[in-house]
Amino acid sequence: MKITQFQERLFEQGREYGYTDMEIYYSASRSVAVTVRAGEVDSYRVAETSGLSFRGLIRGRMGYASTEQLETDSISFLLEEAAGNAAVLDTDDDSDLFGGSDQYPQLQTYTAGLLDTPPDKLIAAAKQLEQLVLDADERITMVRQSSASVREHEVLIANTRGLHCHQQDSVGSMSVYVLAGTESETVSGGWFDYDLSNFEAIDPQQIAERAAYEVVSKLGASSMPSGMVPVILREDAASSLLAAHASIFSAEQVEKGFSSLVGKLGETIAGSNITLVDDPLMERVPGTTTFDAEGVAASRNVLIEQGKLNTFLHNRKTAAKAGTTTTGNAARGGYKGKLGVSHHNLYIEPGTRSLKQLIADIDYGVLITELHGLHAGTNPTSGNFSLSCIGYLIENGAIARPVNQITVSGNFYELLNDVVELGNDARFTGSCTSPSLRVRELSISGS
């Protein structure tokens, strides 16, 4: 069944069932992905899925249910389950749907032809990328996977209050994952790039060169002595650490006591060199959007301005509780989840000097390029982290050798006050972005 027809029938039967207000959040995606290995196509994937979340107000309470099947019998499933769920909820602070913002920003996120990139072109590109990496360095022993994909996605939010928000986005990407080594040693690494409108704009040569550097430069790594050491978190490692802690800026997490930023609004919580922005309207960044999951117009928000905590991220519910207005950060974890709060395109404003210049200032320290096990080794509530990592030892202002089998430990809240300098190398890949961060010192555990 088509989504518009499904929506019509759902709302019609919902009214008969006793719902006074109703909303659907529909998302659909289509993608083609190929992977190549040893000069042959290894896998070829075609996906086409959609799902719909329903929420409706019944007897004064909001009930939720979702389905991937847009057929007649799903309508009764949604209406019955959502009513059952509404009846058991202890909260009724989630009871009004949004009729729409007066104005929505404009943003170019979709290129119609991208998904129609011929599969042969994807395959040829992935094969070319694999060969380029193999040719880049003789120490590369295997390309585990060379991939090319195109994807498009759409979201529709519509409700009985007149809201109708629709957006499409598209992205093409290529990635490669490589092994290098000798008899006694194996190392791995990779790189990727993307383009939002034109698959051919992705440069396999650049990806190959970077991937080769990433893997080969790890050869000969060993541990290093434990101690408190000056650390540079390279932009990708810093971005992953920011992502693991991004939830602390959500008003929902703050209110529930899961963020140590509780009560800190208006206070200085970071060094004056830290400005943290959520900008859903940035051009040419994946995941940007003109409205949030409640249909509120998205906007740029400065969370930390030169160290001062200006605002948390809000949806309409958390804003009402806190006596403020929504920042347009309502979110759903896909169409299945309950309405929550999340950032769109969170980033730390970059500095002015290059990573190389940051390294040049350090006599002895570590450049960390990868943090592992972030899902387990971080605790956003307390901010404490202890993470397996790899990178390079810095001696006398230059990279001396690769390092592995070490951990880095610290506290994210303290780290925000301990950034000595920020690099100019922020790479916007969507969701969370940080430039390289030189941190005064962190605890390294090694040999």
Added chain:
Amino acid sequence: MLQPIVVERILQAALETGGDFAEIFVEDRTDRDLGMIGGVLERALSGRDYGIGIRILKGVFSVYAYTSDLSEDNLLRTARKAAGALDGSKLDTVINFDRLQVENRHPVLQQPSAAQHSRKLDIMRTAHEALKQGHPLIEQTSVGLLSWQQKVLIANSEGLWAEDTRTYTRLRLSAVAVDGSNRQSGMRAPGALAGMEFVEGLDIAAEAAEAARIAATMVKAGYAPSGKLPVVIENGFGGVLFHEACGHGLEATAVGVNASVFAGKLGEQIASPLVTAIDDGTIPNAWGSLNIDDEGMKTQRNVLIENGILKGYLIDRVGSRRMNMAPTGSGRRQSYRFAPTSRMNNTFISEGDSTREQMIANTEYGIYARSLGGGSVNTATSDFNFAINEAYMIRNGKIAEPIKGATLIGKGIDTLQKIDMVGGNLDHGQGMCGSVSGSLPVNCGQPTLRVSEMTVGGRKGE
């Protein structure tokens, strides 16, 4: 679900361009998820996933297509689109479905349903009260009760027709203790391949008390030291050590393409002689068990390591073709959105004959890791890491003060050789394992054991 005649048309369409094998995986899954924070029920969600994955193989080349539109027209179109990735000509294939008789080893007494809401709420309130009463420092509680039922149909061009229903139930308990500006959480999350009877049978007060005890203990803990130390790892979910240090490295996904440190080492001593490791998908009602895997093969008990010697790998259908070895009932996927790959079920280290007391007493200075969190591994290098949720120093053969914030790291090939004591108290813990074919329920198990040396990622020099 789909009729055999329709399935046959789909499979024949998928084979039109020379594929030598075609398969469908149809899934109809219903999820129910209740969440309570601070005793207030804040989350009540229901969802239905419904879709089909179509896979075509030609040798080890695999094509996978999936869709949530199950109209016959769309399915035939999707199958042909997938077949478009091959350019051969159709082989003559006659498909006669032979229904696989699946003995249900995992009986479900009470299927979860929306009708159980009030009973579930009672259980959750009991859990909330027990968490709150568990310790004076507990300031926040969180209780989740989730269940899902996954009906699957797997049929392939070799004539397999297998259907199964998997029912999962899990209770999540978490307590947050606050001491000054310190906040720490403690968590328990027992789960089973079973219905509501699993939760009804739990000692909820004891589970809640344990979560509260961990939170209240760890909020007072100082930082762990840095460096290389002996570590005694408690039984149960401590098995995440083997899961990360070795288990992923034995999956055909890595071994079959020679991207694992354990590739080509069958018959070799890869671990201490004290280590015998098993992956068993047949344990009744265990969180990681299945009657049949997601390729329609009956699960089995696979001996991976016996007295330190590598005996076997975890092999799916494609892995079997790559490695010329029989599949092991280990083909798994989170949903129809994923092509199956080799994965673990219930993985554990078998019992030895030491005791926890002996291990502690024989450790002059080290770490006692009582409760572990998740981890990850790079199978190419076997570099692994996992987090400690509750740990103590061992000083002069005795358990001393609690320590927090430590990740343990190592290289699987080294760490397995350094297991120097294994206890006789095997137990299993439940986790979700994320990998190429999605997030799956797995058990990690072991008796208490000691590793003579691991890198402890603390932040205090001693």
